[in-house]
Amino acid sequence: MSGVRPTKGYLMEMKRRIGFIERGCEFLKLKRDHLAKELSASLDILKGRRKLLLNNLKEAYDALTAAYISLGPTEVDSQASSVKSALQLEVLPRSVMGVRYPYVKIISKPQITTDLDITLARAAEKIYEILEELVQLAEYEARAERIADELGKTNRKVNALENTVIPNYKQVIKFIGSKLDEESLEELVRMKRIGGALASRRK
């Protein structure tokens, strides 16, 4: 217990600190529970959406494969370049329990003109249909990932507080308490002895 001053002032300071740490720990536990709830909700949504999207993605990818095999990669690239307006996105920050995650806002979607070959137009349509879902899924994945990250961090903090920091403080308080008790007992004995000596002298 090096560096510990067994004084009443220090004991009071320690008690104030542990009270503060325990309140912080409670808040962290609340945060952890809330994040766990958020994560499980996000994962449920992700699972459902991903399953739906996987089917649509398969269809879109098959259509794209057909276009590439039918036209050849250079022709696909050439025709795709004639789609003038591209997908424009804005990534904005959002926060849940102080965890920042990206929120993707679609500013403009690509316009499929009639210039595309039918195979490519079909593939483009399929991708166009799932574009919004795909962006939302990416957003949910990023959100779940960040929440899981933060949950891990919070959990580690709570564990450290509960298993190391708070017990250490309690030990210090106990040590100071017993030291102070010891000192006050010694003081009492001393006082008693002095009192006894003074009384016998008066006799």
Place this chain on the structure above:
Amino acid sequence: MKLDLTYVVIRAHARIANLLNHQQTQRLTESKDVQEFLDRLAETSYGRISIEGAEVVPIALEKVFYEKFLERVLKIIDLTPQVMGDVLKTYYYLRLETLNLKRILRGKFSGLPPTKILESLVPISPYHIRSYNELAELGSVNEVVQHLKGTPYSGVISKLNLYEKHEAIWPLELELSHIFASSIFEVVKSLPGKDRPVIHDIVEFEADIENFLVAVKQRQGPKTEVKLEEIFPTTYGIPLDKLREVMETKDLRKVIQSLGESYVKVLSPIYEGDVALIRTGLRRHKYEVITHARASNEFGFYVIMAYLIYSEIEKDNLVGIGWGKAQGIPSQDLMKYVVIHR
């Protein structure tokens, strides 16, 4: 060096025998990746192909297969007697040049830099125009079209108003296809009567199928106020009223059935929604038409034509397989798009 037709036909026969057979093509589609595909290809007449340092592997492969195909075309055209050589030159070079012009127009339309446009072109030397570089360097679609004045493509200039009206390049692309078809028919007139029908059949059938696909696409898209004659400047076996029906009918099957057996055979994959298989069917149709024509006279012009058509089909197969292998697509999914030489 122009040689006697019989000699060229015998050379074509020998080269047909060197094309990839069913077993080799199947083995290529079964490769697990691009490297194995290249290794297996090295065991064929193609030899070892190097695509080292390629930015996009499938595009580099496509370029190589185009070059190999064009080498074959050039070698045969070089030997073929004048009139037949001119027909083949028009059929291949004009077709590929119109494809390049379409790519230049698209590039200009979307504002691609000239280097990107030039990279996208089929590797042929200019045929009717002076230089691709010159066209790619021009500032706009308008300038490119105006630059075609004095070439066989000058008809495109008359479609500039439609381009401006619709703010789309399809009128220019359609006109280029129309120019190709009319030029080939013009030059075919110089062939002996017995050698003409198959080229007519192939070019017309291809144009019909492309018209049909455009009509199917119009069905799905928003209704536009474009005149049918503008969308389909040239029609052959599928007339305008049938194309209108395709665009308006609820029962596409009924319209297809009314078109005749060869159309039904090629167009039927549309019932399952697989439009890419229609193009495979079109290639198969070409293959069957020319094989049938070749069988009727094993020592005539059709043998040379057959060799070039088989070579082009082989090139398309290899481009498709190369792309599929780069994407890790299983062989059974690729095989349905492959037309195999038997």
